[in-house]
Amino acid sequence: MTLIDRLPLSYVAIVAFALGLAPFRPMPHLVEKLMMLRAGTLTQPVDIFDLVMHGLPVVLLIVKLALCLRASRS
Numbered sequence: 001m002t003l004i005d006r007l008p009l010s011y012v013a014i015v016a017f018a019l020g021l022a023p024f025r026p027m028p029h030l031v032e033k034l035m036m037l038r039a040g041t042l043t044q045p046v047d048i049f050d051l052v053m054h055g056l057p058v059v060l061l062i063v064k065l066a067l068c069l070r071a072s073r074s
Contacts, residue, residue: 009064016061019054030054 021028033051036042042051 004060004064004067007060007064009068012057012061012064016057020058022054028054030058 020030023029029050033042033047033054036047037051042048
């Protein structure tokens with residue numbers, strides 16, 4: 001958690017949006033992989049890697065925002 005606390009929120013947000021929406025056309029990988037996960041077709045290792053690579057910064061952003069919110073309330 002100390003490492004997450006030291007990361008600037010702006011950097012985390014930029015990386016999360018850039019990787020979460022890349023490639024911008026025709027459809028972002030994160031959206032495509034989440035649709036595959038929902039449909040049950042996310043079986044190839046490269047697709048699972050894509051989901052992790054494009055989704056991890058978004059998860060990190062959510063954790064960072066939750067920590068900032070918790071710190072502001074206390």
